[in-house]
Amino acid sequence: MKKQMRILTPLLLGLIVAISVISIRRISDIRDYSKLINYVGIVRGASQRVVKLEMNGHPDDELVGYVEEILNELLTGQGRYGLVLADSEIYRNNLDLLKEQWETVREEIDGVRQGDDSSRLLxxxxxxFEIANDTVFSIEQYSMEMAEKTAxxxxxxALVSAAAFAAAVYFYIRKFFQLKVTNERLEGLAYRDELTGAYHMERFYEEVNRIMAQNPDEKFAVLYVDFENFKYVNDVFGxxxxxxxxxxxxxxxMSRLRDKELLGRDMADRFVILRRYESRDELLKTQEQVDEEFLNSSLVKSNRHLMTIAGGDLLCGGYGGGG
Structure with missing residues (x-):
């Protein structure tokens, strides 16, 4: 997982950066397209004013030049108004038609100035005006499409970022719990007997004191369990x-311990057990049952030898079990 995160993290970051850069450019383009809409609208309105003035005998060459200047910049993307070229075939075609129709209007204006009838100019x-409308609508539509793509x-x-964040959170949470498990395992190795898994005596009594302090209303006893003549077992069976x-x-x-009960190993073949109880008889009977079950298990019976487990309350006496 760690190796995968090392590979995926730069890839995800690169993807996010790339998409972000493209999105920023698109947003900038949309702003420029809004400007195109405004200036095509200016051409539409200014050209109509030019015609109106010409038909009323008030020619305005400066306004004519203004319209031509904007049209040229719309077509070339070069000029003082900062207009850009939009990558829309429909818009470009409409713009070409608009330019051609403007040239026709210019010719009609020259004719009116020479005394021709103004009906053709109208x-x-x-x-x-119709072509200008179509041009405005085409760039508006293109701008909307770009906005949708950008969105x-x-x-x-956002989804990639959320996925990357979720993956990172998952990785670090998993790492945290892995470290926690490792620390608990290492702590267990430090506090538990390597052979049996029971608590070392120092840790056992620390846990005993903690449990008893947290449960002052419950009765606890510490029992010892000792295998008698265990040296004989080692000598005979190895x-x-x-x-x-x-x-x-x-x-x-340990498989028969209840909540708030512990097992510790004192030395060699001696164990200590913390048990909860209601009466001393019930306490000793419970432990005798556990010992008897073990002595009758296949592990003990496999070598067909007698074994005795002695034990008792560290304060109140003892009992014995044989097998």
Missing amino acids: ASSEKL GMVSVT YSYGDELLKGYAHFA
Whole structure:
């Protein structure tokens, strides 16, 4: 997982950066397209004013030049107004038609100035207005499409960022719990007997004191359990078998511990147990049952030898179990 995160993290960051850069450019383009809409609208309105003035005998060459200047910049992307070229075929075609129709209107204006009838100029101006409308609508539509695409890219960026964040959070939470488990395991190795898994005595009594302090209304007893003549087992059956017996008993006893009960290993073949109880008889009977079950298990019976477990309350006396 760590290796995968090392690979995925730069890839995700690179993707986010790339999408962000493209989105910023798109947003900038949309702003420029809004400017195109405004200036095509200016051409539409100014051209109609030019025609109106010409038909009323008030020519305005400066306004004519203003319209031509804007049209040229719309077509070339070069000029003082900062207009850009939009990558829209429909818009470009409409813009070409608008330029052609403007040239027609110019010719009609020259004719009116030479005394021709103005009806043809009026008809040409109406057609110019329609083309200008189409041009405005085409750049508006293109701008809206770009805005939708940009919104989609921003959404993708957000999703990718959220996915990257979730992956990072998952990775670090998983790492945290892995470290926690490792620390608990290492702590267990430090506080528990390597052979049996029971608590070392120092840790056992620390836990005993903690449990009893937290549960002052409950009754607890510390019992000891001792395998009698365990040296005989080691001598006759070998130390490996002796170790198996100790491990087996520890596992057996711990599997039968209740809440707030503990098992510790005092030395060699001696264990101590913290138990909750209501009466001393019930306490000793419970422990006798556990010991009897172990002595009757296949691990003990496999070598067909007698074994005795002695034990008792550290304060109140003892009991014995044989097998």
